Amino acid sequence: MITVLRLFTLMLLAAFMAGCNSEDNVSAGGVDAWPEKPVRVIIPFGPGGLADVTMRLAGEPLGELLGERLVMENRPGAGGVAATTTMLNADADGYTLIVLTNGTTIAESLFDDLPYNITEDLVPVSAVAWFDLVLLVNPDSGYKDLQALLEARGDNLRIATINPGSTQNLSAELFKSLASNSATIIPYRTTPDVLGALLRGEVDLAIDAYTALKGAIDNNQVTPIVVTGEVRNPAMPDIPTAVEAGITEFFVTGWNALYARKGTDPAIINRLNTNIASVLATDDIRTRFAELGVEAHANTPQEMQQRFLSDIEKWRRVIEAAGIDPL
Amino acid sequence: METLSLLSMGFEQALTPEALLFCFIGVSLGTFIGVLPGIGSLTTIALCLPLTFHLEPLLGLIMLAGIFYGAQYGSSTASILLNVPGSAPAAITCLDGYPMSRQGRAGIALFITTIASFTGGSFAILLLIFFAPVLADFAISFSAADYFSIMVLALTAASTLSVGSPLKGLAMVSLGLLMGMVGTDINSGQFRYTFGIPALADGINLVALAMGLFGVAEILNNLTEGNVPQAGKEKITFRQMLPTPDDWKAFRFSCLRGSFIGSFIGMLPGTGPTIATFMAYAGEKKLSKNPEKFGHGAVEGISAPEAANNASVQAAFIPTLTLGVPGDAIMAVMLGGLLIHGITPGPQLVTTDAALFWGVVASFWIGNIILLILNLPMIGLWVKLLSIPYRFLFPAVLFLICIGVYSVNNNSTDVLLTLVFGIMGFYFNRHGFPSAPLLLGFVLGPLMEENFRRALVLSDSSLATFVDRPISAAFLAMTAVLLVFSFRRKATLTDDKAQPAP
Numbered sequence: 001m002i003t004v005l006r007l008f009t010l011m012l013l014a015a016f017m018a019g020c021n022s023e024d025n026v027s028a029g030g031v032d033a034w035p036e037k038p039v040r041v042i043i044p045f046g047p048g049g050l051a052d053v054t055m056r057l058a059g060e061p062l063g064e065l066l067g068e069r070l071v072m073e074n075r076p077g078a079g080g081v082a083a084t085t086t087m088l089n090a091d092a093d094g095y096t097l098i099v100l101t102n103g104t105t106i107a108e109s110l111f112d113d114l115p116y117n118i119t120e121d122l123v124p125v126s127a128v129a130w131f132d133l134v135l136l137v138n139p140d141s142g143y144k145d146l147q148a149l150l151e152a153r154g155d156n157l158r159i160a161t162i163n164p165g166s167t168q169n170l171s172a173e174l175f176k177s178l179a180s181n182s183a184t185i186i187p188y189r190t191t192p193d194v195l196g197a198l199l200r201g202e203v204d205l206a207i208d209a210y211t212a213l214k215g216a217i218d219n220n221q222v223t224p225i226v227v228t229g230e231v232r233n234p235a236m237p238d239i240p241t242a243v244e245a246g247i248t249e250f251f252v253t254g255w256n257a258l259y260a261r262k263g264t265d266p267a268i269i270n271r272l273n274t275n276i277a278s279v280l281a282t283d284d285i286r287t288r289f290a291e292l293g294v295e296a297h298a299n300t301p302q303e304m305q306q307r308f309l310s311d312i313e314k315w316r317r318v319i320e321a322a323g324i325d326p327l
Numbered sequence: 328m329e330t331l332s333l334l335s336m337g338f339e340q341a342l343t344p345e346a347l348l349f350c351f352i353g354v355s356l357g358t359f360i361g362v363l364p365g366i367g368s369l370t371t372i373a374l375c376l377p378l379t380f381h382l383e384p385l386l387g388l389i390m391l392a393g394i395f396y397g398a399q400y401g402s403s404t405a406s407i408l409l410n411v412p413g414s415a416p417a418a419i420t421c422l423d424g425y426p427m428s429r430q431g432r433a434g435i436a437l438f439i440t441t442i443a444s445f446t447g448g449s450f451a452i453l454l455l456i457f458f459a460p461v462l463a464d465f466a467i468s469f470s471a472a473d474y475f476s477i478m479v480l481a482l483t484a485a486s487t488l489s490v491g492s493p494l495k496g497l498a499m500v501s502l503g504l505l506m507g508m509v510g511t512d513i514n515s516g517q518f519r520y521t522f523g524i525p526a527l528a529d530g531i532n533l534v535a536l537a538m539g540l541f542g543v544a545e546i547l548n549n550l551t552e553g554n555v556p557q558a559g560k561e562k563i564t565f566r567q568m569l570p571t572p573d574d575w576k577a578f579r580f581s582c583l584r585g586s587f588i589g590s591f592i593g594m595l596p597g598t599g600p601t602i603a604t605f606m607a608y609a610g611e612k613k614l615s616k617n618p619e620k621f622g623h624g625a626v627e628g629i630s631a632p633e634a635a636n637n638a639s640v641q642a643a644f645i646p647t648l649t650l651g652v653p654g655d656a657i658m659a660v661m662l663g664g665l666l667i668h669g670i671t672p673g674p675q676l677v678t679t680d681a682a683l684f685w686g687v688v689a690s691f692w693i694g695n696i697i698l699l700i701l702n703l704p705m706i707g708l709w710v711k712l713l714s715i716p717y718r719f720l721f722p723a724v725l726f727l728i729c730i731g732v733y734s735v736n737n738n739s740t741d742v743l744l745t746l747v748f749g750i751m752g753f754y755f756n757r758h759g760f761p762s763a764p765l766l767l768g769f770v771l772g773p774l775m776e777e778n779f780r781r782a783l784v785l786s787d788s789s790l791a792t793f794v795d796r797p798i799s800a801a802f803l804a805m806t807a808v809l810l811v812f813s814f815r816r817k818a819t820l821t822d823d824k825a826q827p828a829p
Binding site for chain 1: 373376377380467468470471511513514515516525526528529596597650651652653654656659660662663666667669671672673674675736737738777781784785
């Protein structure tokens with residue numbers, strides 16, 4: 001009983017400390033001494049999701065290399081706006097980092113008045129994880145490839161994705177504009193709901209991240225017919241890319257990347273970048289990421305910046321073509 | 328027979344000293360956070376998830392699951408003693424649990440909820456053991472139209488939730504439905520009623536609403552009226568905790584009905600225990616020969632929801648483990664935990680990882696027995712809580728509510744909202760507006776709207792889909808029967824009044 005009480009007290013303390021995060025001043029150690037205390041990483045999603053799991057997996061060895069722990073802080077909500085707003089209150093001292101995703105580049109065009117400007121307020125550190133989406137059908141439907149599906153369902157094609165404004169949903173919009181103009185996109189609340197819809201056969205096609213549906217794919221509950229990466233996914237070498245399946249210009253690769261406040265010392269960014277690159281190059285992380293269907297792959301801040309800008313442009317076009325009004 | 332031998336293998340896995348230890352840690356932690364108002368199992372499980380990365384998958388899952396169902400045991404304790412629910416599903420237990428406590432029957436109420444929890448949990452575990460694959464296929468076959476019709480039935484049954492004026496009850500349901508609309512519309516992605524507050528973009532937080540309306544409002548109420556909960560001076564003996572024969576009679580079938588409703592709702596992905604407990608309560612009141620005793624300490628009013636609560640969380644494992652379709656956020660976190668270990672739940676889990684599957688299932692039962700042993704002797708201790716002077720008790724409760732609400736999304740706006748809802752709830756109480764219908768409308772409204780619109784998209788805008796689908800048609804028929812009975816009953820009641828005895 002006492003143990004339980006103690007454990008409980010610890011939990012309470014932990015919850016409490018998560019609440020009052022260290023906004024305290026940096027000691028005068030300077031850049032060379034960084035880091036002198038744990039580094040906070042804000043994750044704009046709840047625990048258990050892809051961004052959370054990959055960041056926690058990579059965060060542990062990264063903390064060992066840096067000599068201080070990385071403390072993950074989940075701030076889900078409002079498509080990342082809540083997390084980014086929190087980030088703006090942090091100092092540019094390298095002790096607070098944030099995970100951004102390609103969803104952030106969508107938000108740039110989707111929301112009218114964001115309380116921040118990513119390119120002016122934040123700077124990239126490095127990409128962490130890359131992941132493809134997959135197009136899935138129900139095995140009972142009998143469709144072996146995309147062409148067969150499009151021929152059979154043509155104008156009546158029904159596509160299930162998660163909520164509007166998500167990468168999955170806008171990828172469906174992109175797919176619709178390139179392959180099947182009169183398709184109906186049906187939004188569901190969560191990935192399990194999308195899976196359920198496909199299992200019931202109430203939709204013809206589902207578009208979601210490979211990671212999220214890996215279990216269902218491995219169990220042959222659903223059949224992947226196309227991957228959205230530019231090259232085939234090593235986990236599913238038999239499944240063609242969209243280009244191979246006859247839809248040119250349909251590429252979607254999602255990413256998670258670490259960002260810092262603008263004005264953070266470049267030496268700190270550099271140090272983080274090199275350490276992330278070496279962590280992501282280890283066999284352990286590569287295999288653990290691969291098990292999740294994710295590719296571990298760092299890049300330079302410049303490359304990340306370019307990718308960010310080109311993705312903003314890409315999704316802006318999709319949003320305009322789909323006739324979605326900014327919120 | 329094969330099931331039994333697999334189950335005995337499961338018990339071998341779950342009875343190792345390590346497994347027992349982690350099961351004990353999980354359920355004890357669960358009970359504690361369950362008792363504390365606002366701090367829910369989602370937060371605790373999320374905090375403990377990283378700990379399990381270094382554990383064997385079976386041990387990790389046993390512990391996380393233990394927190395989940397353990398929390399349901401504790402969640403009614405504060406509802407009964409303080410009229411402050413430990414979690415949103417336990418809000419309904421306040422309605423009859425707290426009156427029991429005021430009648431000096433707190434010990435009996437806690438005893439009954441513990442036994443009801445155990446029965447509900449065991450009922451769903453039996454379903455999981457013997458019928459999981461069949462039930463999972465059945466649950467997943469429910470389409471948007473079916474969900475809508477279930478919600479219609481739930482909302483109709485809920486008309487009984489209000490105690491006083493039916494009009495006030497209706498007003499509160501409508502207000503709940505409206506509040507449920509706040510947030511991002513799932514179909515169009517547009518914000519509704521968010522007033523430019525980013526914290527509202529994902530809707531009003533259920534925990535904030537429940538804790539405000541039931542917890543903070545109750546504290547305000549007590550402070551203004553000087554009407555504080557008190558324990559009797561004498562020591563509670565085991566005898567005083569034992570329900571009377573009449574209590575047992577009321578308990579027996581209501582508990583079974585609650586277990587059934589809870590298991591059914593729990594299996595359906597996307598519903599959750601709050602709907603299960605509210606439906607179980609509404610069902611009991613509809614069935615009862617003396618509905619007027621509800622709200623004044625009816626045993627059925629705590630045993631059915633409590634059984635439903637535990638049955639629903641245990642039944643939620645059915646689609647999660649056998650289909651890989653998690654029913655709610657908590658199940659999704661646990662699924663994430665399994666994925667990290669390279670285990671993919673689904674139809675093949677039962678064969679490929681049989682030891683894990685049956686080990687976890689066996690641990691559920693062990694956990695429920697530990698909870699029973701842990702909770703019964705604690706009753707006296709909990710009742711003693713009431714002997715703490717209220718001026719010390721209420722700041723502690725308020726503090727815990729704040730931490731609990733904050734921890735759901737790490738969002739301070741939610742804490743402020745809790746205060747706002749608390750003040751709202753205080754005025755509702757003052758003017759006889761019941762809060763329970765509001766909470767139910769809030770939970771059901773968005774689900775109804777979402778599924779109604781989705782059903783129409785899927786049927787190319789044909790309303791016939793609601794009667795063409797057999798499941799949906801069955802639930803609509805039940806709703807019609809319920810309505811006819813309510814009106815006939817009402818008619819007979821007025822007839823009786825119209826013709827006074829000569």
